Amino acid sequence: xxxxxxxxxxxxxxxxxxxxQPVPPEALGALAKPLTLREKAxxxxxxxxxxxxxxxxVLWEGYARIINNPLLVPTFSxxxxxxxxxxxxxxxxxxxxxxxxxxxxxxxxxxxxxxLLTAFSVVSRFGTDLLETLSSMFNPLxxxxxxxLALLWFGLGNPSLIFVMVHSVLWPVALNTHSGFxxxxxxxxxxxxxxxxxxxxxxxxxxxxxxxxxxxxxxxxGWAFAWRTLIAAELVFGVSAGQGGLxxxxxxxxxxxxxxxxxxxxxxxxxxxxxxxxxxxxxxxxRTVRRxxxxx
Amino acid sequence: xxxxxxxxxxxxxxxxTLQYRTREHLVTATYRVDFQVRQADRFVLLGPSGCGKSTLxxxxxxxxxPVEGEIRLQGEPICKPxxxxxxxxxxxxxxxxxxxxKQNVVFALTTGGxxxxxxxxxxxxxxxxKVGLSRFADAYPHTLSGGMKQRVAIARAMAMEPAxxxxxxxxxxxxxxxxxxxxxELLQLWDDTHFTVLFVTHSIPEAVIVGNRILLxxxxxxxVKAELNSLPRGECDAGRLKTLEDQIHRILFSDRVEEMKExx
Numbered sequence: 001x002x003x004x005x006x007x008x009x010x011x012x013x014x015x016x017x018x019x020x021q022p023v024p025p026e027a028l029g030a031l032a033k034p035l036t037l038r039e040k041a042x043x044x045x046x047x048x049x050x051x052x053x054x055x056x057x058v059l060w061e062g063y064a065r066i067i068n069n070p071l072l073v074p075t076f077s078x079x080x081x082x083x084x085x086x087x088x089x090x091x092x093x094x095x096x097x098x099x100x101x102x103x104x105x106x107x108x109x110x111x112x113x114x115x116l117l118t119a120f121s122v123v124s125r126f127g128t129d130l131l132e133t134l135s136s137m138f139n140p141l142x143x144x145x146x147x148x149l150a151l152l153w154f155g156l157g158n159p160s161l162i163f164v165m166v167h168s169v170l171w172p173v174a175l176n177t178h179s180g181f182x183x184x185x186x187x188x189x190x191x192x193x194x195x196x197x198x199x200x201x202x203x204x205x206x207x208x209x210x211x212x213x214x215x216x217x218x219x220x221x222g223w224a225f226a227w228r229t230l231i232a233a234e235l236v237f238g239v240s241a242g243q244g245g246l247x248x249x250x251x252x253x254x255x256x257x258x259x260x261x262x263x264x265x266x267x268x269x270x271x272x273x274x275x276x277x278x279x280x281x282x283x284x285x286x287r288t289v290r291r292x293x294x295x296x
Numbered sequence: 297x298x299x300x301x302x303x304x305x306x307x308x309x310x311x312x313t314l315q316y317r318t319r320e321h322l323v324t325a326t327y328r329v330d331f332q333v334r335q336a337d338r339f340v341l342l343g344p345s346g347c348g349k350s351t352l353x354x355x356x357x358x359x360x361x362p363v364e365g366e367i368r369l370q371g372e373p374i375c376k377p378x379x380x381x382x383x384x385x386x387x388x389x390x391x392x393x394x395x396x397x398k399q400n401v402v403f404a405l406t407t408g409g410x411x412x413x414x415x416x417x418x419x420x421x422x423x424x425x426k427v428g429l430s431r432f433a434d435a436y437p438h439t440l441s442g443g444m445k446q447r448v449a450i451a452r453a454m455a456m457e458p459a460x461x462x463x464x465x466x467x468x469x470x471x472x473x474x475x476x477x478x479x480x481e482l483l484q485l486w487d488d489t490h491f492t493v494l495f496v497t498h499s500i501p502e503a504v505i506v507g508n509r510i511l512l513x514x515x516x517x518x519x520v521k522a523e524l525n526s527l528p529r530g531e532c533d534a535g536r537l538k539t540l541e542d543q544i545h546r547i548l549f550s551d552r553v554e555e556m557k558e559x560x
Contacts, residue, residue, distance in 0.1 A: 187387045190359060193377040196408035205407070209394045292394045293438025 046278075074260040082260035083267055092249065092268060099230060099245030100272075106162045107226050110169025111219070117170070118177045122203060128178075135175045143168035143229040147236060161233050168225040176218025180211030213289045220281055224273070231269060304371065305332035306492055307356065307460055311365030313517075314351050325351035326518035328365065331511050333460065336490040340507030340526075342497055344548065348518030349496045353464050356494065357383050369459060379408040382453035386465040388445045391437040391452075397424060398433040401452045408456075423455035424448070426485060443474040447481075454485065461493040467502070479505050483529065500544050504537055512547055522547050 041047055057076050064075040074082075086092040117134075120127035143164040150160040184207060192206035208215065234247025244252070250265035289295040309332070314325045325348035333339045341349040354360045356367055358377040367374045369381065382404075384390070391400050401420035405411045411419065424433050427447040437445055446466055453461055467475040479502060486493070497503050503510050504526055512521040524544065527536055 185387070185389050187385050187390050188392070190354075190357070190377070190383065190385070191390050191392070193359070194357065194379065194381075194383050195404045196377075196379045201407075205403075206392075209392070212394070288394070292436055294393050 049278075071257065071259055074263050078260045079263040079267055082258070083264035086249075086261060086264055092264070095244065095246050095249045095265075096268060096272070099234065099247070102158055102161050102245060103165070103226055103230050105158075106165025106230070107169055107223065109162060110166045110222060110226065111173055113166060113170050114173035114177060114218075114222075117174045118181065119203070121178055122181060122207065131174060131178055135171045135178075138167065139171040139175060141167075143225070144232050144236075147233055161230060164233055165226045165229050168229040169222040172221040172225060173215075173218040176214045176221065177211065180214030180218075181207050183214065184210040213294050216281070216285065216289060220277070223276060223281075227269075227273060306335050306337075306370060307333035307494070308368040308371075309333075309352075309356070309365070310367075312352070312355065312362045312367060313364035314348060314355050314360060315363050316351065316360065324517040326513070329513070329518060329520055331520065331523060333492060333494060333509075336492055338486060338493050338495065338506060338508045338529075340495045340497060340503040340510045341513060342500065342503040342507075342510055342544070342548075343513030343518060344515050345498060347513040347515040349498075349513055350464055352518065353383070353462050353494065353496050356460075357381055357462055379404070379456050380459045381462055382456045382458040383462040383464060384446070384449045384453050384466045386468050388442050388469065390449050391445055393437050396434050396436055397429060397440070397448050400437070400448060401455050404452050404456055419455050420451075423451040426454070426488075427451045427481070441474075443470055443478060446470065446478060450482070450485075454489075454491065457491075459492070461491055463493060463495045465496050465498070468497070468499075475502070482506065487529070500541050500548075503544070504540055510544070512544060514548075 061076040064073045067073050070078065117131050121131040146164050146167055147160070150163045154160040154163055188206065188210055192202055197206055230245065231247040234245045235251050246265055246269060250262055253261035253265060310330055311328045313327050315322055316325060329352060341352060343349050351360065355362055356374065358374050358381065392403060395403055398420050401423055402416045405416035405419060406413055421433065424430055427450055429444060429447055429451065432440060432444065437448070467478050470478065483506065495506050507526045508529065510524045510526055513519065514521050526540065
């Protein structure tokens with residue numbers, strides 16, 4: 001090994017500088033390749049979920065056949081048959097319509113109250129304290145526990161149902177909206193004020209869209225809570241104006257040992273839940289928070 | 297609205313002491329800061345972190361009221377935020393994520409009742425074109441890179457044609473290459489319309505490139521140490537730039553001992 005004289009400049013003739021002219025991207029041809037049909041199918045969430053549902057249906061059918069006791073677990077096919085029959089006879093659609101109507105009334109009233117409460121909490125610190133205290137008191141209280149009280153106050157009938165549903169919708173919606181508002185970044189708030197937003201327009205044009213992901217979560221939770229509260233309440237009492245809802249349909253058929261119809265009623269509850277979640281909420285989500293990149 | 301040199305300053309900051317509250321302390325951010333910004337100035341507030349330069353900018357924006365002294369814009373005292381002092385923030389989340397690039401600019405223009413929807417549309421497109429984002433006018437902010445988001449924020453602020461543009465370390469969160477490019481673009485925009493800008497930074501090279509007048513602040517609490525002229529626009533003599541940077545460096549960091557005396 002020889003050491004070069006430190007006074008001599010180091011020369012590396014074997015490493016010259018190199019310069020290139022990059023190929024223009026247009027000359028490279030297609031830079032993006034379309035996915036194959038199989039890859040596309042696998043990326044489709046609806047398709048994956050449908051496959052999962054079919055699998056669950058097959059498992060149910062198999063299990064019921066092995067048990068072979070239609071009084072405990074009717075088969076999937078007999079449930080579907082009972083469902084179709086009840087649907088065709090017009091009994092089930094009537095019950096569904098009745099339930100959904102009451103549900104929408106309770107849901108709307110709950111959201112309205114939640115909007116008032118959160119609006120109050122935005123404008124004053126006392127309102128914030130009120131909302132936080134009330135929701136921590138009442139949010140853990142199951143709505144159905146209020147039913148005896150509601151019956152006492154409002155009697156048998158829709159007002160009682162709506163009362164317990166308002167209770168089940170109000171707190172999750174108010175709580176989520178409120179936490180969404182408080183989580184809006186300081187920068188975004190300052191941008192709004194900088195552009196000249198004040199008062200109500202500040203809430204409508206800045207706070208609500210900025211907090212929309214959590215508001216939507218609140219609405220979804222509120223919807224699920226309202227739905228289960230309604231069915232549970234109808235199981236306790238459903239016949240008031242000579243007509244009951246879905247919960248009453250289930251209860252009635254259980255009394256008559258029409259077990260496939262009981263399952264058909266439950267099936268209907270599930271179907272409506274799936275439809276609302278996947279058709280309505282999913283579409284709202286796609287058009288808003290996903291499009292805006294506010295949710296993954 | 298041309299203002300003759302030597303006329304009343306556009307922005308007049310006099311003896312401003314700013315304090316803000318944390319959970320446990322009342323912090324004094326700046327102490328009796330004085331400076332005047334003239335029409336078409338590229339005025340830079342330069343200082344280390346914690347010298348209250350961002351707080352000062354927020355006070356000029358109207359988000360904070362001085363406990364002492366006063367801030368006047370075109371002779372009027374500043375009391376609340378308003379669209380005559382548009383701010384470009386450091387954070388990328390300053391764009392409304394639920395609006396496209398164009399809608400973000402239009403939103404700012406129509407919110408203050410400044411323009412009708414149609415005129416706003418036109419002016420927004422013009423402003424977006426200025427920052428070279430015409431192709432992305434209908435894109436949502438989350439699909440843009442950091443530099444593009446800052447360009448949109450600049451377009452939004454410039455479209456409002458504010459009396460003074462406030463920039464709070466707008467390029468600090470960008471990578472070095474993009475930052476250098478954005479500084480040049482900002483100067484090119486300035487060449488076009490000669491808007492007045494107040495620019496906050498903690499980078500000495502950035503201050504020297506962007507500003508024509510540089511205010512140096514000492515840390516904790518911020519006090520004016522010097523007010524210097526930078527090189528005129530168009531002159532980029534590397535040697536003179538270096539001399540100026542060294543001078544600023546000396547002023548900001550050499551006399552720690554003196555600082556201790558002042559505190560006492």
